[in-house]
Amino acid sequence: MIIGLFLIGFVLGLIYAFIGEKLPLYVPDVIAKDANSWILNLFIGVVNALIFLISFYTFGISYEFFASLIVAGLVFIIFISDFKYMIILDSPLIIGGIIILALRWHFYGFQNMGVHILSGLILFLVMLGIGIIGKKIFKREALGGGDIKLAGIIGIILGLKLGLVAIILSSLLALPYAIGAILLNRDSEVPFGPFLIASMAIVFIFIDKFSNLIAFFS
Numbered sequence: 001m002i003i004g005l006f007l008i009g010f011v012l013g014l015i016y017a018f019i020g021e022k023l024p025l026y027v028p029d030v031i032a033k034d035a036n037s038w039i040l041n042l043f044i045g046v047v048n049a050l051i052f053l054i055s056f057y058t059f060g061i062s063y064e065f066f067a068s069l070i071v072a073g074l075v076f077i078i079f080i081s082d083f084k085y086m087i088i089l090d091s092p093l094i095i096g097g098i099i100i101l102a103l104r105w106h107f108y109g110f111q112n113m114g115v116h117i118l119s120g121l122i123l124f125l126v127m128l129g130i131g132i133i134g135k136k137i138f139k140r141e142a143l144g145g146g147d148i149k150l151a152g153i154i155g156i157i158l159g160l161k162l163g164l165v166a167i168i169l170s171s172l173l174a175l176p177y178a179i180g181a182i183l184l185n186r187d188s189e190v191p192f193g194p195f196l197i198a199s200m201a202i203v204f205i206f207i208d209k210f211s212n213l214i215a216f217f218s
Contacts (some may be wrong), residue, residue, distance in 0.1 A: 002053065003095065009052025013045035016050055016073050020080030024087050044076050062105040067157065070096045071204050075197050078150070082193035088146025097153045119160035124152035147192045154200045161214050162203050170199035 017036060024030050051072045060063040077092050097120070104113040131143035155163040175194040203210050 005053050005056055006049045009049035010045040012069070012073070013048025013053065014041055016048065016076040017020035017041045017044045017080060019089075019092065020077040021084065023077075023089055023091070024081050024085040027087060027089075028111055030085050030087060035078070035167075047126065048072055048076065055173040063103050066103050067100060068204070070099055071157065071201055074153070075201050078197045079194045082146070082191040086144075086191055088144065088150055088193045090146075090149065093122070093146075093149050093153050097156050100153075100157050116156050116159060119158075119163060120152040122161045123155035124148060127151035143192065147196060150193055150196050154196065156176055158200065158207075160202055161209055162207065163200075165214065166203045167196070169202065171193040173199060 017040070021036050025032055051068065055065045056069040059068070074092060074096050078088055082088055101113050101117065104116055127143060127148040131141070131148055134143060135141060151163070151167060154166050157163075158166060170192070174192055177195070
């Protein structure tokens with residue numbers, strides 16, 4: 001049983017790595033780069049297998065189990081595609097969002113699904129507004145379209161309050177990287193997607209603690 005679950009998670013991890021590396025090449029103007037090292041692919045496969053096992057034995061067959069698989073998949077795909085090609089693909093976001101909404105509907109009902117759709121829309125508009133303001137201030141793209149869409153998916157997965165926490169946390173995580181990039185190369189662009197998706201994963205993993213923190217300050 002354990003070996004079978006591990007193998008399923010391992011294969012899924014390899015698929016995520018393949019998608020993150022190869023799917024951006026179908027986007028116009030994206031330039032192919034060196035293939036991922038076998039060590040990186042092996043690492044992703046093993047980590048995803050462990051996530052699969054831990055989630056299964058922690059949550060059983062539940063919303064949390066399936067959602068954790070979606071979150072893990074988005075984390076690996078976006079880390080690779082955004083760091084390597086500076087692009088966040090629409091298709092994984094759309095597919096992940098649809099599956100999450102279907103799971104919400106199945107496990108918690110139509111009303112809960114509607115609330116999370118609204119949360120995603122609000123966070124999408126918040127990030128869109130930040131992107132527009134940032135462009136006016138810095139005279140360049142402050143946020144990519146993929147980052148804005150990812151914020152909507154974060155809202156769908158986490159809800160409005162926890163989604164806002166994830167966005168704030170992502171800014172804190174990205175700050176040291178951005179400072180280093182500015183010091184080394186003033187014209188370099190900072191891929192924000194990996195920090196957004198990492199923050200979403202952190203909040204998702206420690207959702208009870210972050211929920212208690214929000215309740216404390218409310």
